[in-house]
Amino acid sequence: MSSSDLKFAKSHEWAKLDGDVVTIGISKFAVNLLTDLVYIELPAVGDSVSSGVSIGEIESVKAVSDIYSSVTGEIVEINDSLEEDLGALTEDPYGKGWIVKIKIADPSELDQLMDQKAYDELCQSEAH
Amino acid sequence: MSDELLKTACNGWHVGNGGRMVDFAGWSMPVQYTSIIEEHEAVRNYVGLFDIAHMGRLKFTGNDACAFIDRIVTNDVTAILPGQIRYALVTNDQGGILDDVLVYRLEDCYMMVVNASNRIKILDWVQQHQSEFDVKIEDQTISHFMLALQGPSAEKLLANLMDLNLEDIKYYYSVSSSILGYPVLISRTGYTGEDGFEIIIENEHGLELWETLIEKGSSFNIKAAGLGCRDTLRLEAAMPLYGHEMDENRDPLTAGLSFGIRLKAGDFIGKEALLSIKNETGIQQKRVGIMLDGKRIAREGSSIMNKDKQVGEITSGTFSPTLQKAIAMGYIEKEFSDIGTDLEVDIRGKRIAAKVVSLPFYSRKKN
Numbered sequence: 479m480s481s482s483d484l485k486f487a488k489s490h491e492w493a494k495l496d497g498d499v500v501t502i503g504i505s506k507f508a509v510n511l512l513t514d515l516v517y518i519e520l521p522a523v524g525d526s527v528s529s530g531v532s533i534g535e536i537e538s539v540k541a542v543s544d545i546y547s548s549v550t551g552e553i554v555e556i557n558d559s560l561e562e563d564l565g566a567l568t569e570d571p572y573g574k575g576w577i578v579k580i581k582i583a584d585p586s587e588l589d590q591l592m593d594q595k596a597y598d599e600l601c602q603s604e605a606h
Numbered sequence: 607m608s609d610e611l612l613k614t615a616c617n618g619w620h621v622g623n624g625g626r627m628v629d630f631a632g633w634s635m636p637v638q639y640t641s642i643i644e645e646h647e648a649v650r651n652y653v654g655l656f657d658i659a660h661m662g663r664l665k666f667t668g669n670d671a672c673a674f675i676d677r678i679v680t681n682d683v684t685a686i687l688p689g690q691i692r693y694a695l696v697t698n699d700q701g702g703i704l705d706d707v708l709v710y711r712l713e714d715c716y717m718m719v720v721n722a723s724n725r726i727k728i729l730d731w732v733q734q735h736q737s738e739f740d741v742k743i744e745d746q747t748i749s750h751f752m753l754a755l756q757g758p759s760a761e762k763l764l765a766n767l768m769d770l771n772l773e774d775i776k777y778y779y780s781v782s783s784s785i786l787g788y789p790v791l792i793s794r795t796g797y798t799g800e801d802g803f804e805i806i807i808e809n810e811h812g813l814e815l816w817e818t819l820i821e822k823g824s825s826f827n828i829k830a831a832g833l834g835c836r837d838t839l840r841l842e843a844a845m846p847l848y849g850h851e852m853d854e855n856r857d858p859l860t861a862g863l864s865f866g867i868r869l870k871a872g873d874f875i876g877k878e879a880l881l882s883i884k885n886e887t888g889i890q891q892k893r894v895g896i897m898l899d900g901k902r903i904a905r906e907g908s909s910i911m912n913k914d915k916q917v918g919e920i921t922s923g924t925f926s927p928t929l930q931k932a933i934a935m936g937y938i939e940k941e942f943s944d945i946g947t948d949l950e951v952d953i954r955g956k957r958i959a960a961k962v963v964s965l966p967f968y969s970r971k972k973n
Contacts, residue, residue, distance in 0.1 A: 539643065
C-alpha cells in the first residue's frame with residue numbers, strides 16, 4: 479500500500495478510507511520512536527468508537543501509549559494476529575501492521591486529518 | 607535539549623551514532639542507540655559498552671579518610687584491603703537511605719562512587735559531617751570519565767589492550783593500571799548481572815578509550831549500550847535502583863540490603879535507628895520479585911492487590927528480554943511476601959495475575 483493514500487492524525491495513527499470502512503494503524507515514525515514493542519491491547523469487534531477516543535494501547539519497554547480512533551463509527555474487524563506477534567507493526571506498518579477497521583457514518587471526518595506532506599513536516603519538527 | 611545539561615566526554619559520539627539523548631539527573635545521556643532489547647541481548651551474550659560518566663566519583667584523602675567513610679556508610683570499611691571495594695548505603699539518622707554507593711579502598715586514598723541523581727546531596731552530606739575529621743573531599747566527577755564494559759566477552763576484549771592479567775582482578779576488586787598509555791582505575795564491578803569491568807580515566811582520554819573499545823570490540827560483537835538496557839539488565843539481576851527501590855523513606859533492612867550493613871562494627875550515622883528496627887519494631891514490608899502473566903508491564907506505582915485489598919506497590923517493572931515475560935520488583939506487606947503467593951497487579955485499571963518469585967530473575971552461569 480502506498481502511503482500517499484493515507485491520512486494521519488497528530489497522535490501518529492494513519493487512516494485509509496475504502497468505501498465506508500476506515501483502516502487504522504500507527505505510522506512508521508511512531509513505531510520507530512517506540513521501538514521494542516511488547517504488547518498491544520485491541521478493542522472488540524462491535525465496539526462503538528468516537529473520534530479522538532482511545533481504542534487500545536501499544537506498549538514498548540519504555541512506555542505505554544494509547545491508540546486513538548481518528549473517526550466515529552463501529553469496529554468491524556481487528557488485526558488479532560498482532561496479539562501473537564507485533565513484528566508486522568515494525569516490518570509493514572501500512573500493510574500487514576494494520577490495527578482496526580471501523581465502519582463510519584461521516585467520511586468528511588477524514589478531512590480533519592493531515593496528508594503525507596503535512597505529517598512528514600510534523601514528524602520532522604518532533605524529531606528535533 | 608537544554609544547553610545546561612552536563613555532557614560526558616563521549617556525548618558527541620553518542621549523538622553521532624544514533625543515541626537517543628535524554629536528561630538524566632542533569633546529564634545528557636543515551637537511553638538507546640538501536641533497540642533496548644538488542645542492546646540487552648548484546649550484554650547477555652557478547653559485550654556491551656556503557657557511558658556511566660554521570661555517576662558521581664568522590665575522592666577522600668587525609669589521615670581520617672577511612673574513619674570518616676566508616677562513619678558515613680553502613681558497611682565496615684576499616685577491614686578492606688587496598689584495591690577492595692564494598693557496597694554500602696548512606697543512611698540518615700532515621701535509617702532512611704540517602705544513597706547506595708561503592709566504596710573503593712585505593713593505595714593512598716578512598717573513593718566513593720555515588721548515583722548521579724544523588725551526587726550533590728551526598729557531597730553536601732559528607733561536607734556537613736567532616737568537621738571532626740582530618741579528611742579532604744574532592745569531587746572528581748567532571749575531571750574523570752567512567753565507562754562499563756559488561757558481558758561474557760568483556761575480559762577477552764580488554765585483555766587485548768592491557769598487559770595486566772585480568773583474571774587476577776577478582777569480583778569487587780580494583781587495580782590501578784594503564785590503557786593506551788593513560789592511567790586508569792579498573793574494577794571488576796557492574797550493574798548488569800554479567801561479568802565485566804568499570805574503568806575510570808581522565809576525562810580528556812575518555813573518548814579515545816571509548817572509540818578504541820568499540821573498534822577492537824567489533825570482532826566480539828560489541829554494542830554501545832544505553833541507559834534503557836542498563837535498567838532491564840539490572841532489573842533481571844534484581845539490583846535495586848535509587849529512587850525506585852530505595853529512597854529516604856526506606857531503610858536498608860526493609861529493602862533487603864542487609865549484606866551492605868555491619869551493625870556489629872563501628873558507629874555510623876543511622877546505626878541506632880537500624881538496630882531499633884532490627885531488634886524492636888521489625889520490618890513491616892519486604893522487597894520482592896513479581897512475575898506477571900503475559901507481557902504487559904507493571905510500571906512503578908502500580909498497586910499489588912490481594913482480592914480487594916492493596917498489599918503492596920510496584921517500584922520497578924519491565925519486560926524481561928531473557929524470560930520474555932513482564933517482571934517487576936516492589937514492596938509488599940510481609941504476610942503476602944512468601945515465594946509462590948498468588949496476587950494481582952492493577953495495571954491502569956485492569957487486574958493482571960501475578961506471583962511472588964525468588965530473586966534474582968536472572969543469574970549468569972558461572973564457570
